[in-house]
Amino acid sequence: MTSLTYPEVHSVGSLKAMPRTLPQPTPPPVTEATIRCPQCGHQALERMPENACLYFYLCTGCGERLKPKPGDCCVFCSYADALCPPKQAG
Numbered sequence: 459m460t461s462l463t464y465p466e467v468h469s470v471g472s473l474k475a476m477p478r479t480l481p482q483p484t485p486p487p488v489t490e491a492t493i494r495c496p497q498c499g500h501q502a503l504e505r506m507p508e509n510a511c512l513y514f515y516l517c518t519g520c521g522e523r524l525k526p527k528p529g530d531c532c533v534f535c536s537y538a539d540a541l542c543p544p545k546q547a548g
């Protein structure tokens with residue numbers, strides 16, 4: 459049996475703990491997203507409700523009331539940098 463994959467480490471003194479990628483079952487949904495107003499370009503970090511869709515959003519820059527684009531369930535899916543938690547879940 460040939461073991462070519464991992465050579466044995468002989469210098470134990472200089473062993474350093476290697477960061478290992480731990481298996482992540484399911485990452486928690488992103489609950490904050492930066493929403494960007496298409497009218498004025500103002501960006502704001504907003505909390506997303508985890509089991510609801512925010513259909514209207516009042517821009518804190520210009521006061522424009524944003525609505526989702528056709529086919530999107532909420533303003534985050536349309537204008538933010540993250541999908542809303544229900545969409546992230548599947």
Ligand SMILES: [Zn+2]
Pocket residue numbers: 495496497498499500517518519520521522
């Ligand atoms: Zn705006």
